[in-house]
Amino acid sequence: MMAAHPIDPRAQELIDGLDLRPHPEGGFFRAVFRSVSSVQPDDERAVRAAATSIYFLLTGGTHSRWHRVRSDEVWHLYEGGPLELFLAPPDCTEVRRFVLGPSLASDGPTCTVPADWWQAAKPVGPYALTGCTVAPGFDFEDFTFLHQVPSVLAQLMKVDPRCAEFV
Numbered sequence: 001m002m003a004a005h006p007i008d009p010r011a012q013e014l015i016d017g018l019d020l021r022p023h024p025e026g027g028f029f030r031a032v033f034r035s036v037s038s039v040q041p042d043d044e045r046a047v048r049a050a051a052t053s054i055y056f057l058l059t060g061g062t063h064s065r066w067h068r069v070r071s072d073e074v075w076h077l078y079e080g081g082p083l084e085l086f087l088a089p090p091d092c093t094e095v096r097r098f099v100l101g102p103s104l105a106s107d108g109p110t111c112t113v114p115a116d117w118w119q120a121a122k123p124v125g126p127y128a129l130t131g132c133t134v135a136p137g138f139d140f141e142d143f144t145f146l147h148q149v150p151s152v153l154a155q156l157m158k159v160d161p162r163c164a165e166f167v
Contacts, residue, residue, distance in 0.1 A: 005061030011080070011127035018055050025065045025145070027058040032131075039136045045070065049137030057129045058083065063122040066146035066156070066166050069134060073113045075100055075121075076131040082106050083128035086163065088118040092156040095163060100130070118146055118156070120166035 007015070014020070020028035033053040040047050055078075058064060068090070077083060082101030088094065099106045101124075113119050121128075146153050147167050156163050 005059070007059050008126035011057060011059045011129075014057055014079070014127070014129055018057075020055060020057055023056065023064075025067050026062055027056055027064055029054045029056045033133075035137060041071070041136050043070075045136075045139075045142065048139055051133060051135040052137035053131055053133040054138075055129065056132050057127060058121060058123045060123055060126040063166050064120055066118055066120045066153075066163065068116055068118050068144050068146070069113070069138065070115055070142035071134050071136045071138065072115050073119075073138075074133045075111045075113070076133070077101060077109045077128065078131060079127075079129040080123065080125055081128040082124045083130060084122050084124060085111050085113070086120045086166065087113055088156055088159075088163075090116045090118070090152075092118060092152050092159060095156070095160045099124070100128070118152075120163070122166070 015028050020030050023029040031054050035050040037050040038047050039050045077100045082099050085098040085100055087096045098111045100111050102109055
């Protein structure tokens with residue numbers, strides 16, 4: 001997968017060293033943890049791992065496309081950054097911006113995205129290596145791109161047309 005801009009040498013070292021692969025939403029990832037404990041979500045979803053975790057890396061000039069996960073997701077910044085996270089509630093009536101970073105000028109090194117909220121991200125610098133922990137555990141059945149829900153996409157474009165960059 002080619003990035004729109006040259007990949008920073010340290011980012012390439014991380015992609016190779018951590019054995020990261022292209023992710024459907026953009027960037028690179030590798031699953032690193034799937035709990036052996038199971039839970040039954042309190043909705044119609046099937047039993048799944050109690051928690052899962054991935055490495056996720058975005059390079060400069062790339063982004064994570066608008067999507068939602070049906071479980072809570074905690075982002076952790078490991079290296080690089082800052083990373084801009086854009087969050088919208090399920091009905092997309094507002095867009096919140098969160099800057100994931102190590103300095104006091106950022107909003108902090110972690111951010112929790114509530115279940116069913118829409119999210120997108122882009123690195124501010126040459127790359128951002130993050131971890132994403134999901135509980136109850138991630139399953140691709142719980143993943144939806146915003147462009148797959150045209151009415152909600154239209155609402156988001158009314159609220160903040162700049163969000164089109166991440167569709």
